[in-house]
Amino acid sequence: MTPVIIFLLFQIIAQNWAQYLSPIIVRVDKTKIVDQGQNIEFSCWLQNYINDTISWTLLRKNQSPKLLTLGNTRITADNRFTSKLEHDFNKPSQSQAYIYKLYIDHVINDDFGNVTCQITSLKKPISMAIELRVRTHPMIGEDISKDMVVNEGSDVLLKCNATGYPQPRISWKRADIQPLPNGDAIYRGNVMLIKNITKADRGRYICVADNDYVMNSISYHSNDKFDSGQNADGLSRRSVTINVEFAPSIPPSRNVKRNVGQAPNMRVNAALECFIEAFPAPHTWWAKVERGGSGAEIVIENNHNYEVTYYPDSSGHDITVSRLNIIEVQNEDFGLYKCYASNTRGVSSLTFTLYESSMAYNQYGGYQNTIDPFMISFALPNIDLAYYCIRSISMFVICYATIKCSFF
Known part of the structure; x- marks a missing residue:
């Protein structure tokens, strides 16, 4: 018997014997990593396949497996999924060698999971899974600390987490570009502890998530609105505002005009302005220190001699301005005045002096023309x-x- 005849007989025997062999999955694609919005193809190589039942399923995180296709028939209602069974032309000598393919159009983030090729007609189904990883921009959702009001001196913990693939890196910075309480410009990590917080630490803190994923026109469109959670630069940003409650302070450095002069009996007014830093906003009042050394104080009320007003300073930063207007200054108006401020955290005061001047001044500090x-x-x-x-x-x-x- 010639070698050629022996080879042909072996092929015939092998092909007929294959009918009695169980189908197997030889291999599948390796892990697939794609950008959101792209199309993708999966392949599953079969051997000894004749008319067995085959399928593709998708197992998403924290969900049950979802049947996508059965043979060449789409089962899911999502028409982005299609399948195709074709002969493996790379192995023409093996008539039972097939490739079972799955196509997904416009991959979305929810497709992230395991795609499984399965032969289900056997007594013991066999399967092989392919990891599908969808590259997506970072997204800071609701898993972030809320705006808060804290007491000065307390410890504050800021937390921020983000989703996305690859896993985002988290960092913190201040919105006003000032150093963080630890002195650094940026803190890297999703949890930041501020110990013994002070009023200087109050303000808005920004959590930034980055995973080096640069979005393209297919996968993402953005109006680049800050604090929306998504930005066109590939980063995600959300902010946390910390308000620190602290006792009022009336810093002399802000209250430089503590000694005010005015001429008496010239039908001119004198104004004392008190700049107060406090949160919550303080209750303010003025008192006049009686002459004679007793130190007694008389609380001032609005009347024909005095007008007390207060308003937030245009610079912000929890500054309140309390203004005492002394109407048509007389000799008895000269002396010491005290500005008071109080809130739930404490009380503060500062002394001002109104002294007699030979010149009459207007409200802007210039000479007052008193002749009409x-x-x-x-x-x-x-x-x-x-x-x-x-x-x-x-x-x-x-x-x-x-x-x-x-x-x-």
Whole structure:
């Protein structure tokens, strides 16, 4: 018997014997990593396959397996999935060698999981799984610390977590570009501890998630709104605001005009302004220290002599301005005044002085012209006024009728 005949007989025997062999899955693709929005193909190589039942399933995280296709028939309602069984043309001598393929169009993040090729018609089904990893931009969801109000001196823990593939890295920074409480510009880690927090540490802290994934036009479109959780630069950002409750302080460095001068009996006002730093917003009031050394104080109320107002400073930073307006200063108004501020954390005060000046000042600190031309002409209707006012650097000179001058 010639070798050729022996070979042909062996092929015939092998092909007929294959009918009695169980089908097997020879191999499947290795782990697939794709960008969100791309199309992908999976292959499963079969041997000894004749008419067995085969399928593709998808096992997502924390879910039950989902049947996608059965043979060439799509089972899932999601039309992004299709399958195809074809002969393995790389092995023409083996008529029972097939490749079972699965196609997924426009991969989404929810497709992340294990894709499994399975032969289910056997008494003991066999299967092989392929890991599907979908590259996605980082996303900081609700797993982040909420805005908070804390007491000065307490410890504060900020937490932030993000989803995405590859696993995002988390860092923290301040929105005002100031150093973090530990002195660094950036803290790397999803949990940041601030020990013994101070009022200087209050403000907005930004959690940033990054996984080096650069989004493309297929997978992502963004209006780049800050704090939306998604940004076109491939990063995700969310912020946490910390408000620190602290007792009022009236720093002398902000209250530089603590000594104010004014001329008495000139129908001019004097203003004392008190800059207060506090959170929560303080209750403010003014008191006048009685003369004579007793140190007794009289709380000032709004009346025809005094006007007390308060408003938030335009600079923000929990600054409140309390203003005492002393109307038409008289001799008895000179002396010491105290600005008070209190909240749930404490009380603070600062002393101001109103002293007698030979010059009258307006509210802007300049000289006050206290002569009203209308009043002069009304009081002296029969005098021909050549001129009524000359102002110099050091004095006011008021002249009228060319016959009389008064120096102030």
